[in-house]
Amino acid sequence: MAIIRWGSNPDEISDLDRLxxxxxxxxxxxxxxxxxxxxxxxxxxxxTDDGSNFYVRAELPGVDPExxxxxxxxxxxxxxxxxxxxxxxxxxxxxxxxxxSGFFRRTITLPARVSPVKVSASVKxxxxxxxxxxxxxxxxxxxxxxxx
Amino acid sequence: MKDREMELKEKKEVKKVAGEGTRPxxxxxxxxxxxxxxxxxxxxxxxxGVESKSVNIDLKDNQLIITGKVNAPxxxxxxxLYKEFNWGDYFRQFTLSNVIDRGKISxxxxxxxxxxxLPKVEKAKPQKIKVVTD
Numbered sequence: 001m002a003i004i005r006w007g008s009n010p011d012e013i014s015d016l017d018r019l020x021x022x023x024x025x026x027x028x029x030x031x032x033x034x035x036x037x038x039x040x041x042x043x044x045x046x047x048t049d050d051g052s053n054f055y056v057r058a059e060l061p062g063v064d065p066e067x068x069x070x071x072x073x074x075x076x077x078x079x080x081x082x083x084x085x086x087x088x089x090x091x092x093x094x095x096x097x098x099x100x101s102g103f104f105r106r107t108i109t110l111p112a113r114v115s116p117v118k119v120s121a122s123v124k125x126x127x128x129x130x131x132x133x134x135x136x137x138x139x140x141x142x143x144x145x146x147x148x
Numbered sequence: 149m150k151d152r153e154m155e156l157k158e159k160k161e162v163k164k165v166a167g168e169g170t171r172p173x174x175x176x177x178x179x180x181x182x183x184x185x186x187x188x189x190x191x192x193x194x195x196x197g198v199e200s201k202s203v204n205i206d207l208k209d210n211q212l213i214i215t216g217k218v219n220a221p222x223x224x225x226x227x228x229l230y231k232e233f234n235w236g237d238y239f240r241q242f243t244l245s246n247v248i249d250r251g252k253i254s255x256x257x258x259x260x261x262x263x264x265x266l267p268k269v270e271k272a273k274p275q276k277i278k279v280v281t282d
Contacts, residue, residue, distance in 0.1 A: 006159065028202065042154040044232035050225040059196035059233065061260035065241065083154065088183055098179040099194055102154040111229060126196035126260015 042104045043079075047111075051140060054110060054132040061126035062099070068123070070130060072116045077130060079106045112138040159233055171217070174236035178216070178262075182242075184276055189248065189266040195238045196260035197221070201256050205264065207250060212242040214262065 043058040046135040056077055060068075062085070069080040085101040121130040154240040160177040191214075195203070198216035206213040216238040222228075244266070252267045 020261060042156040044156060047230040048222055048226040048228050061194040061196040092183040092185040095182040097181050098155055099181050104154045125199055
């Protein structure tokens, strides 16, 4: 009796393949900060910190800024929106269709407290940048060492 | 069209860049839609982060080459805490058929999407032929 079924369903990933993918992914995640972490949810996000603000950036080409719904709730940033693709004239035929459309929704947990009222967002050239100023108590404080 | 949630597609990196590859960093293949109607062929390419002046469209023989330059927007003091995608230039190459009227190609960059309109030469447009009855 075969332990592993051969060729019954070519789309199915065998357990060995799945294990191999997981091990590869594990090594990618722990390599020194250059490989992006692969997420399965659209859009991909980058989070950066310059000491006084956090910045979250996403690539959202063709997304109408009016459709974006951005909110900060309990230490999490939530981004929702819709990407619409204009249906070109009825008589056009597609040779290639790679761009996707639809709704998207992403949350990201923020590493420190932010001031929700001071959060701002802008879209330029299809890139969304959300600027989240740290709350006063969350700002890094320099502690001076006194010598006696 | 049903409302569906979008799935993330990883940015596809170009393995070798033909022509100039002088800037350091990865180069990505933009997702495109190509459609054709009676008068023109329209190419829509997703190139977020590219400004109008950073788009280059080149026609060599019958090769159409689209490049878009991206400057990473992070300020100097920003430290990356979590990164799901890299910034990089865009590059894609197409073979055009001879039906395109090269002099009339127009391009527009809006919200990170390039819209390229390639009009067909007159004789390539579908001609209606009248059927005459005696």
